[in-house]
Amino acid sequence: MAVEVLLWCIAALLATAILAVAGVRRTTTATLVYTVALVASTAALGTVGWVLVTDAGLAQTVRLPIGLPWLGAHFRLDPLAAAFLTVVNLGGATASLYGLGDGRHEREPGRVLPFFPAFLAGMNLVVLADDAFTFLLTWEFMSLTSWALVMAHHQRRDNARAGYIYLLMASLGTLSLLLGFGLLAGPDGSYAFEAIRNAHSSPNTAAAVLALTLLGAGSKAGLVPMHVWLPLAHPAAPSHVSALMSGVMTKVAVYGFVRIVFDLMGPPAWWWGAVTLLFGGASAVLGVLHALMEHDLKRLLAYHTVENIGIIFIGLGLGLAFRANDMTGPAALAMTAALFHVFNHSVFKSLLFFGSGAVLTATGQRDMERLGGLIHGMPITAFAFLIGSAAISALPPFNGFVSEWLTFQAILLSPQVPQWVLKFLAPAIGAALALSAALAAACFVKAFGITFLGRPRTRAAQDAEETDVFSLSAMLVLVFLCLVAGILPGYFIDALAPVVQIVVGGHLPQQAALSWLTIVPIAEGRSSYNGLVLFVLIAGAAMIASYVIHRWASHSIRRSASWDCGFPDASTATQYTAGSFAQPIRRVFGTLVFQAREEIHIPPPGDMRPARMHVYLRDRVWDALYVPVAKFVGVTATGLNRVQFLTLRGYLTLVSGALVALLAILALWQ
């Protein structure tokens, strides 16, 4: 039943896409498309939510007579799919709402409107798919539509390049997933997930499949070192699409990983966890360090996606490690942490991208160095962005903290695993996680402070005005969710219980029933957290303080020029810029991670030219992995290209050579 409803929503989306192609010329098309998308996503969200709450219509399958003829297209809705569908459609609904407002400023509606609903439909289909072919088809369809959206503003050279690299990496991922499914399905091609689940594969096969899945799903999710396309492609798209790509599509990739590794591949080996942990830790730290060095607002957010995906994969890796040792409770904790972080990240990442989109629309700028002081022009956007920043920096009482807290708790359980590698790995990963959390806070002080605070650095920033009501409402909905998920995490954890149940065969104890909605992952005496109490306490304390002070102490205010230690400077150039803000951290990590070089040109005395400083950063992953491959292809292509210019005799020589060779082979074979 529920599946049918979802499929109908998807059909509506696809139909809208086709209609949009027809109505590209008309101006009302945008409103139509986004309205339909909003309605469809909301309907799907409602359905899924209803399913999750009342376990009705779960694990029911639908088979459509399309796709592989003898197989058909299988669709199935189990708790795992439901959970991810929630994320997808929540993102879709808010993005459509945002699009209703912000989409009006789109320069190239014709290149956005047809693909936006198709993209939504694609993501829904991936999560619903229940056989390898449908999964891969929709997976690549998702990539394709998002590629089209990335290419929407194709006149900018780097956008075109971004789209190219993106589609290339996406196809690499799809191909590796395809090969992985080939292994799972076996030579006679039993592609249905049901069949794959029941078939048991040898350890070597499993290892290969894990590697291929990490490559395939990881490249889409943006795991280091497959992340290179992400910070190029995500910012290139229109903002609400960036939000979808960063906040939702990466989660679909995570879904792919969970579906294959936890559900289809059968019992894991402990080292799967180790490998996944390594990838996760690397992504977490490198992602946030890259973000710190970035001063393009949207690209900074994209790099943070890499970081958060890393955190999610740390949770997944722990889950694998625990499950391999039949430690159901810890495994459940780790998985809950990961899945909860999936939800949280989708919420605040969408929020942040909406905010950056509003800034982009208001000022036409993505470069933080040319912004500043926007909090005066666009206070509500600033407030929303602030909440988002706090949430992504894992600050209580917001939602980001809860999931990271759960992850920490899971790490703290890892000394119980017998394998030495994991014993050594776990605390290191914990340090990495802590480091990335702290750096994320630093990064978002930078992002928010430079963009919204201080004095405007350009005219555009000066006259920035608050964005429209649709965009604002989209943001505020997400702000609300950040807070709710932060102070009432118990309900979310309970909602995740059935998902975790099917993934690791166990789940956390019921949380919502506990006194004062405290969450207790393992035991009362061990660890507990209560966002609600914390929130009430802080709010209360703040109010009391302010009330007491304003009641009995002074409440008078005088405005005057800023003091600045007695040296106020009118020029806004004296403010700290994004680059200078990150400079101390660059000093600490830069040389190691980025081979950072600083060149300072100070003109001789009497020369009036300003002193200049250039900072050069290199992405070592890019240099080490991708440049050589590109080189190889180029060189080989050039070398082989000579064959195009042989003389006719040369070609004849080739032919007769082939003939003689085959005859010789034949002679030897007989």
Added chain:
Amino acid sequence: MAVILDALVQFGQLVLVLLLAPLLTGYVRKVKARLLRREGPQIIQPYRDLLKLLRKEVVLAENASWLFRVAPYLIFATTWVAAALVPTFATGLALSPAVDLIAIVALLGSARFMLALAGLDVGTSFGGIGSSREMMISSLAEPAMLMVAFTLSLLAGSTQLSSVATYMQGTAVGLRVSLALALVGLIMVAIAENARIPIDNPATHLELTMVHEAMILEYSGRHLAVIEAAASLKLLLYLSLVLCLFAPWGVAVAGQDIASYAWGLLVYVIKLAVGGFLLAVFETAIAKMRVFRVSDFLGVSLMLGLLAALLLFVSRGV
């Protein structure tokens, strides 16, 4: 009954920390002054300052935003709550299940987040310096702190402060290398987080090495007062954290009689005095270091924490 008692204790602590914090600050200043053969201000000077500031009007920069005015109260509230949830003279606070060690670290992180933003708000170069350096320091101090937390929670099998405290009270602990490492690490973090020498000098202005003072440069009047209060609360918090984790002797356990609570209170004050004295001695003994050496300093503490955790990870469950 027990619940009521816990609630009472909790409330008592809320008030206690608030009252005690400025005193500690003043005491440390006094001791430092004495060590430098100066007379120094009276111990209760901080209270006077606070009251004075509260009565003065606020001079606000033109382009200060609403955030600039909201931040002090949030900072104060967060720090206060955090301080109130650390067991000082008695465990089993009513609200102690609400947060654990990790959460307290994160709470202080929230306070710092707001403070750093406030530093950037007016758009002066000093504010920028302050926030940027503060975030750099914290980005290393926080992981170190968490590593310490890991070590302890691995030992005690819990991140819950009261449980850790009770565990450390027990004799099962014995003397452990990792504990010593963790203690050193925690102290280094505490020094860094409270902007003490050698990281930062709370008593200076107009010095390019200042961090904390640079951030709050634009604040005045009641805002400044609130922030100062928050700062001294933070100092108290860290001291009592060290005490509660590494020297939890005499802390009253939940459900004991009034006498033990009184005893616990007395012991706590004494411990604070000793701790403050040691801090003062330390601060006078060494010189301030360059900002870019700070990373090394904190890197050491991070390594210590990690080492401690690793030792435990390896020694456990084998």
Added chain:
Amino acid sequence: MDRLALDIAHMFAGGLVLVSFMLLYQDRMFSLINIFALHAFVVSLSVAWQAHIQNAPHLYITAGIALVVKALVIPVVLHRIIVRLGIHRNIETVVGIGQIMMGGIGLVALSILVMLPITAAEGTLVREDLAFALSVILLGLLMMVSRRNAVGQVVGFMSIENGLILAATGAKGMPLVVEISVAFSILVALIVIGIFLFRIRERFDTVDIYALDRFRGEQP
């Protein structure tokens, strides 16, 4: 059939291979064409003999066509063309005669080697015939490879066709394909000479394919 008939057939086939070798090392246009005429003549003889021993009269037609067209008409036309294009000059083969001969012998050896495993039950005739035919074809290929000159290549190609005819007639009672193949080989030759050399000359004043090689596509 009696040994003698077979031996004569072999004699013709072997002779054809010999003539192919002669073709290989001709480096003068006229002599090349004359030798080719000889080649065609030998083919027609062997076809006729096959017709005789297989008493398959339709093969006589094949022989006749081969004789008339390939041994007489085409050589004459080629003479004309060469004269008209004024390329009596030596056509240098690409590599030295010695290597070509070596290669040719190697190819013959290879073709025999390949034919060995075929069951002799078929009657010895076919197997040897095939071996010879295959060597003629391979030698023709070698010739095409070793010549720079369009006429040379066409001649090489036509020697390949001769080898095919040899094989086809060697196959007992192969219906209608012989005629078709002959017709096609002639058509091929005609098209070669008629259309291409004509047009090529119309475009450039030489039949040397180097002139064509200037016109690779894809000059960047």
Added chain:
Amino acid sequence: MTDLGSIVVNAILIVPAVGAALLAFLPDDRTTARLNMVGTLLTLICAIALFFVRPEPSLFLIVDDVNVVFIVLNTFVGFTTSVFSGTYIAHELETGHLTPLYLRFYHAMYQTLMFAMNLALLANNVGLMWVAVELATLTTVLMVGIYRTPQALEAAWKYFILGSVGIALALFGTILVYLASSAVLGEGLEAMAWSVLVRRASAFDPALLNLAFVFLLLGYGTKVGLVPLHAWLPDAHAEGPTPISAVLSGLLLNVALFAVLRFKMVMSANERALAPGPLMVTLGLVSVVFASFMLYRRHDIKRMFAYSSIEHMGIISFAFGMGGPLANFAGLLHMIMHSLTKSAIFFAVGHIAQVKGTQRMAEIRGLTVSHPVLGWGLVVGVIAIVGLPPMGIFMSEFLILTSTFSRQPVLAVVLALGLLIALGALLRHLNGLAFGDAHGSIAPAQASFVPMFTHLALVLAAGIFLPAPLVSWFQNVAGLLR
């Protein structure tokens, strides 16, 4: 019933033949294009009729499961191409690239080509098939050279020489097959009929069969364009008129491959002969990898897509070489999808080249801006040809890779890398062609988009939903191919 069937079959051959004769002698050059269309349309109708009436196989012609869909595909693409060719040729006349005389010649040759290819597909006699392929070669040679530019002549000459050599090898192979069969079946037409050969192949002399297959593979493989026999293909595509490029890529390669398949069936029917699989797999892989790399340094748009055709022929022969129900199914599907997609792409490319007045990709930019329909058509075509869903080629490549990987992981990985490299090249060129700021003439193209979008729609539909009868046919043939 059967007589009706034989009438239909003969019609498929006679209509183009008559059409060729007519078009050769009709002077008026305005109606000839339409006449051409009518002829191909009639052929198409007859071909479709084959689904309903199927004649008994004679010794010369046969309609069996293996070739019926190929005939329909052949006539269908022939028809759509003739529609496209109408507008294309009209433009060529305006710009004076072709004179009416050559136009007449062109149309006659077009019908002849149709005739030859249908004959090759219908032939039940190896000799007859050889003749047909030969005829097809000659006609295409003439059409490639039709512009008479030095490049065109050179391409035609190259094509002619290589093609004839190939065809000679094929003839030798055919003779060997006959020898092998006549030993068992006795002399006469029987020994050259498919229907008989496949049934009795198990008794043939394996050594002869092996030798024959080597020659046939190389001979017909030259027409398929397998590396290293491919040299004629890119230039022939690049220099000839675009409709011919479309027919070459879409149909002629298929026909040649079809011949190879027929012989593969004979081979695999005899288990003592060497398995044809490895040879085809090797040639296929070499072609895929080589062509993929060649795609990068292309400057001429038509030549680039010609190389992509080589790549796809490689994929197909790889699939058939692997064998097995899945791979064979995929191979057949891929053949059809490729000919539809590639001809659609050539339709687009033809119009683009006419609008922009050049085939050099460096001078074609931002098509989606200047000519949205044309540009997006090209984008969709390229997306389909590189095997991205939801187009049909994705399905076949999915089946090939998955079914191969569990049997021969290394081969599958090599193939996958080849596909990826090709995708990289094509997308890079596509970025330049379709996106960025418009460059060159932005005059609207007077073109018939119907053929292009019909093909693309079919490919899309096939990628999502394959009708049951087609599927059963595929599976049936896949079974026959082993």
